[in-house]
Amino acid sequence: MKSIWIMKGMIGFYIFLFFAYLFGPLVVMGITAFNTPTYPQAYPFESFTLDWFVKLWNHRAMMEGLWNSIIIGLGVVAVSVPAGLAASIIMSQIYHRARGLFYLVTISPLLTPGVIIGISTVIFWKDVLGITDFTKAVFYKGIILAILGQSSFISAYCLLIFMARLTRFDRAQEEAALDLGASYPQVFWHILLPFLKPAIISAIVIGFLSSFENYNTTTFAILADKTLVTVLAGEVRQGTTPALSALAVIIIGVSLFGAILYELAKRREQKRAEQAQKRAKVAERSEGETAALPQPSSA
Amino acid sequence: MSAGVELDHVTVRFGDFTAVSGATLDIKGGEFFSFLGPSGCGKTTILRTVSGFLEPSEGKVRIGGKDMAGIGPNRRPTALIFQNLALFPLMTVAENITYGLRVRGIDKDMRAKKADELLELIALPGQGNKQMSELSGGQKQRVAIARALAVQPQVLLLDEPLSALDLKLRQHMRNELRIIQRMVGITFIYITHDQGEALTMSDRIAVMSDGVIQQVADGKTIYDEPATAFVASFVGENNPFAGTVAQADGSSALIETKFGRLRGRNPRGLRAGDKAILFVRPESIRLGAGATDTTLSSAVKSVAFEGNMTHVYLEGVGKKNITISVGRQGTTSIPEQGQVAAISYDAALGLALPEGQLARE
């Protein structure tokens, strides 16, 4: 009996250590955001201040970077989610001997260091867009290249999300709709797309967040422009200021808020499913007791 | 409106495998027609060929006299009820039922009206706004039927739709299906491996084995006059006795078996020297000796009292198992285990058929 308690204690201690490792640095950083010294310090805590948040707000490069990050994130989602979705559908229809190669090509960006994706994007598009002065002037821009570079691997995330969902798709649904007179495109819009909706939402969220916090690819592809992350990198390289801590506090706050919303939505969904099941059970019990159908008059 | 379905030498091949070979059939309009056979016999392939998910490798499918070649499942006057029902889980009951109308571009009001009508028909009035997950198994079944009927098909195809239900509900739904079929009056083509379903519901039955249609007839004929050894052994219980025809004339045949010479009817015109199997159903065998050419001797292996009747399992020459069913009207006393008993049958109830594959137990 005693050894079980020791075991349990050890497991508890281990989990405590693990999460201390995970959260400790963030908590310390969070404290520095509210402390007055210009060098971010958690201890001694001199006095409470919100100045660093104001500094952040007034940091022009950072605000510009934030704006670019949002634009790039939206652009990446606009490219990656449809591309991943299309690839997941083609994956199931492609000539079977080509499937292996196609799969390898689509997931290769996940196995390629982000640095290399960034480099190849810049080298390739510089020459392609450099063909005419017009394309060079209009399209050879950091924001566009960042969208292209990030999309190459974020599309792969999306593809994996969609493929995971599609394995649970019941092909009979597609056939049922066809049999009822739907055309193939109607099956796509009415049956497949609604089925994929949760996956699409996940893909949008994950795609946007991955884009937003990407550094390795973006730092090459962004050229002379900046994103929030590249600005941050510059700041961290130059030195340290509690304003960065303040930014982290905001990000953690927003993500905690999101996590709580997600959890609540999930609970509500679960409750609804449970209620439906309960009603089905009630219907099941009364089954057969009532003569369901009227007897035909002419039989 | 109902239409007949004609299969004209339909063969379906998947690579080297022939799923259906040379099926030729004429299903009349308004008929309740069943395909009966063990799993893998090709009955589902036939159904999918009729509904248009498969194109026959050879032969033609005609519905209402019209050749269906090149016409997809979405443009055929058929509706299919899937084995797992394939209801759309993200749509309400009413949306499910009227989906076929929606893709035909029928407006919302018309659809709502039609949904109410059909909900009435399947005894779920006013439940159109429910989610599919709120329905019981039997209710889902009925929604699937209503969804198929909504597009006013001329032929309704049913792919073992009752197999997922429990026994009691299954028997209840058999009845309902038959009632619905009489009400709407269209052709029903029903696929099943359950002979009870086929026999109770159908006007006619096609028995299939290994991609070949063995016999097409009404239930009584299938049971009493099976055309092949497969049908005789697959539909109902039967005792097969293999042997060679010793003597035959137009009406009866004498088969040389390990049990001696046994007599039976000869509808297939067997001639002396042919390999044959004599079938005698358990309920046609009685305890006690009869004429020499209809009597066998055997030892009782076990006895199972089933209430309305008693099954006696016997072992004849060469460990051959024989089953007989004894009703309760007679005064026959049931022998005990290990006892040697003479058993006999009425020659008119023995059936000699050409040798052929038997259904696996």
Next chain:
Amino acid sequence: MNSRLIVLVVPFIVIAIFWLMARREAKLSHDPTHKGYFERNGMTLGILFIALVALWTLFLVVLPYLYMVVESFHPQLPPSKRGGPEDVLTLAQYQSFFVQPVGGGLNVTHIGAFVFSIIASIAVTALNFAICYPLAFYMAQSGGAQKVRLLMLALIVPYWVNEILRAFSLRLLLASKGLINQMLMGFGFTDAPIDFLGANVGLYVGLSYAYLLIMVFPLYNAIESLDKNQIEAARDLGAPWWRIHKDVVIPYAKPGIASGCTMVFMLSAGSLAAPQFLGGPRTLWFTSVIYNFFFQNFNWARGSAYAFILLAACIALVMLMLRLFKVSLGETIK
């Protein structure tokens, strides 16, 4: 420019070959379920799908990769001379990795950075496996559903803070004026601050910290599907706890382990933020070498060659690991 264009044609030839093969096969064998691509998807959607997939796989993946590889076999030239007579195929960029282009002699700096990056990444992978395995096992086998969901959430939330800020937070802890040194000095363990960053402690911790989640999830998914009864059975048979893990859990979770290790290794070897912000002043990470070719020396050709060397080495190493552990690539990526 010609060699560049020729390579770009290759993917289209491959596609054409597969297309012809598919055509031939469709003609030879009759498949009753076969439907043409456009018949199945409709014209509009069919074209849209192909266009999207072509944009992605060809223009964002295959062609840029090929183009980068081709670039690495060219000399570094000013734009005006590109495509001119001096723009020939050459192995000079690869040679420069081994032998210093100026003065000759072994290129110790770059080879050293390369070897260090690979070995340090392997070490970080092993470290993360050791840290994450117990947690993944606990979550998968012992935790209640509610608890597991909470732990999951707790694992994910820190990852919404981006890599740079996470590196920054570690720097606040490990810097000479950082909290840990403050504490050590406060308790009198040491008089002068310890240079954690200079000793690369920051680098290792930073890399490990950055990819904890990447290790936990595949491990958790793999162990979660293991039947609890198998562990019970092993326990009943009297197996000590470490044998249960060695003989039952780890063999079963092998695909998940391979997946987690592959991802952590690749991400570490290719990482840029942790080495830049947490590495010591004299520490040179291989991606930083590549970075410098682009941003300081403006030698894209040589940078491309180095990038290709990194990619090839990583893939070779991962393949070797998968071969050793007898796991297929398909199982790894899920």
